[in-house]
Amino acid sequence: MRKTSALIWQDAQHQVLFEILDLIKEPTADREVFFRLKDYTENHFALEEHYMRELDFPGRIEHMQAHARFRKEISELLEAEGELDDIFRDIIATFLTEWLTRHVFGIDKELEAFILQSSAK
Ligand SMILES: [Fe+2]
Ligand SMILES: [Fe+2]
Numbered sequence: 001m002r003k004t005s006a007l008i009w010q011d012a013q014h015q016v017l018f019e020i021l022d023l024i025k026e027p028t029a030d031r032e033v034f035f036r037l038k039d040y041t042e043n044h045f046a047l048e049e050h051y052m053r054e055l056d057f058p059g060r061i062e063h064m065q066a067h068a069r070f071r072k073e074i075s076e077l078l079e080a081e082g083e084l085d086d087i088f089r090d091i092i093a094t095f096l097t098e099w100l101t102r103h104v105f106g107i108d109k110e111l112e113a114f115i116l117q118s119s120a121k
Helices: 007-025 030-056 060-079 088-107 109-121
Strands: none
Touching: 007 030, 007 088, 007 109, 030 060, 030 109, 060 088, 060 109, 088 109
């Protein structure tokens, strides 16, 4: 049986994203963690979008729209004034983790399969 391969860079970057989300849940988390998440997400999305364009991925419009929505959510969170209290941090961390989990194990998996198949040709 053939071993299913994984897209190493994509897996590794998703791992880092979940690690940053875990940091947001910590009581010591400050705005800096959110900026870190924003930067890392930006680089990660840019790389996925690069592959989507290069390989002419059929689902790229929908996928790029999903990325755009996440970018908007994070920007709005960072613009919001006020204290980063426990409840707020918890709600945000839960929301972002759920969003990212759905994205990473849904639409990103389709992209992964497409990239692996394209590079195998
Ligand atoms: Fe991703
Ligand atoms: Fe993605």
